[in-house]
């Protein structure tokens with residue numbers, strides 16, 4: 197910080213979120229002074245192409261293609277490029293020099309968290325990433341600080357706006373997958389490469405970050421079994437509705453006596469559950485803590501302005517630390533809990549099997565569940581007009597991932613089972 201109370205800010209990337217950060221920084225300047233104790237001055241904006249057209253409020257004289265110069269002249273580096281490289285090298289450069297980094301880059305934090313946190317330690321710098329999880333929703337702060345005095349047992353959420361928007365458009369308007377994805381991209385929700393959204397990797401990165409914060413344990417991207425929504429059809433959506441459910445892409449992190457687990461997958465949520473009411477690109481995260489009980493965080497998880505709100509909250513906090521010479525909270529990974537193996541990961545599912553419509557077939561199927569110790573909660577056999585066989589929908593009680601996998605293998609090997617049509621997770625295990 198300079199002697200005249202100015203904290204300098206260098207921005208890397210000026211796209212959907214970065215341009216909104218520039219706008220917000222240029223407005224409400226007196227509020228930022230009052231809240232952080234410093235005048236926040238944007239001193240450089242590193243972009244890939246300085247001659248490209250920009251929003252009218254972006255000061256052209258600050259644009260440069262020299263990111264390292266921006267990093268080396270800023271008290272606070274705001275990384276909004278996305279992806280792994282060069283964002284990783286830029287952040288490490290700032291952190292090793294003892295600087296402060298604010299980022300919205302969940303892919304990088306989830307895949308290289310230990311390296312970044314170690315660089316914070318080594319350089320005695322600061323790292324903030326509120327925008328990396330659930331956009332505007334203050335869930336990083338909530339877990340890291342507000343709930344630091346409690347023991348969190350689970351975190352379950354809709355943490356990807358694009359996929360929630362797509363599933364919602366498919367559910368309420370009957371749109372096809374591609375049509376709904378194009379609309380999500382036009383609204384600025386999707387990542388530059390929407391594969392990360394629709395295949396669940398974006399939600400997996402956020403799930404890993406949430407689990408790391410909630411359980412004080414390093415959980416990485418590779419620790420999160422992930423299934424996206426690309427394969428979801430109008431028929432799946434209709435079947436969920438017929439059963440009184442809504443299909444949502446959930447990230448679920450759990451802590452049991454044996455360890456922790458995180459998964460991302462399309463999940464059937466009862467229509468009365470609060471997560472079922474999360475529409476459009478909104479996100480919601482439900483946290484269960486021993487003393488606090490159930491908490492729900494809800495809000496806009498994507499889009500330029502909502503995400504810039506989270507970035508500004510980190511910038512104001514970071515500037516306050518620069519002014520006072522204090523530090524951001526450090527990584528808390530002391531618990532180092534083991535990852536659960538599939539024999540211990542709690543699971544509940546709805547399994548649809550196509551059977552020959554003959555006496556005894558259902559009993560054989562029920563026996564396969566029983567052999568694996570999987571208890572059945574409900575069985576339904578909807579009429580399938582014109583089909584020679586019967587679709588039987590079996591909902592289990594809570595079991596384990598491994599027992600469920602063995603049950604499905606048993607069903608596939610059973611001669612009276614034509615095929616296993618689908619296996620879908622059910623909320624509430």
Ligand SMILES: NC(=O)C1=CN([C@@H]2O[C@H](COP(=O)(O)OP(=O)(O)OC[C@H]3O[C@@H](n4cnc5c(N)ncnc54)[C@H](O)[C@@H]3O)[C@@H](O)[C@H]2O)C=CC1
Pocket residue numbers: 208209210211212213214242243244245263275276277278279282300301302303327328331384385386387388497498499500503
């Ligand atoms: N868009 C959203 O709703 C949200 C985005 N985020 C995260 O925020 C970050 C930024 O996202 P968006 O603004 O949506 O992306 P974007 O693609 O709109 O903007 C990124 C910008 O960085 C620029 N860029 C790329 N390589 C660069 C380089 N080497 N040097 C300088 N600039 C470079 C690109 O030209 C582009 O203008 C990502 O990490 C994303 O995951 C987080 C939450 C929500």
Ligand SMILES: N[C@@H](CC=O)C(=O)O
Pocket residue numbers: 328330331355356357358359385386387393398497498499
């Ligand atoms: N692409 C993401 C945006 C922010 O993380 C999403 O759709 O949620």
Ligand code: NA
Pocket residue numbers: 326327328329330331332333334335336506
């Ligand atoms: Na957030």
